[in-house]
Amino acid sequence: MAYKFWTYTPEQIKETYNWECYVFLIAVFVSLTNQFHKWSHTYFGLPKWITLLQDYHLILPRKHHRIHHVAPHETYFCITTGWLNYPLEKLGFWTTCEYYIEKLTGHKPREDDFKWAQKKD
DSSP states (O other): OHHHHHHSOHHHHHHHHHHHHHHHHHHHHHHHHHHHHHHHTOOSSOOHHHHHHHHTTSSOOHHHHHGGGSTTOOSOOOOSSOTTHHHHHHHTHHHHHHHHHHHHHOOOTTTTTTGGGSOOO
């Protein structure tokens, strides 16, 4: 992106600017989401400022994310802040998505969750 901004003409930059910014922000926020999720699995050794962000629900709190890891693992899939978990659960968003995915693909959700752990011959 920086290379393009350095080498493109002002007209070319104007044409691609919105797309370039979109891709850049997606990359940043996907990276942050992965880091927040990792921290929600970390119970010891996190800096105080991270635990404060978790306590104030600015990033995904450990206690909140723990709900997702209770069998049958069918709820609370939002892993950036967790803010949308409760409303989406109340709306039946995830169960509706799973229903349509199963109808379209024929695959049941979580049917093969432990397939990776089976011993291979």
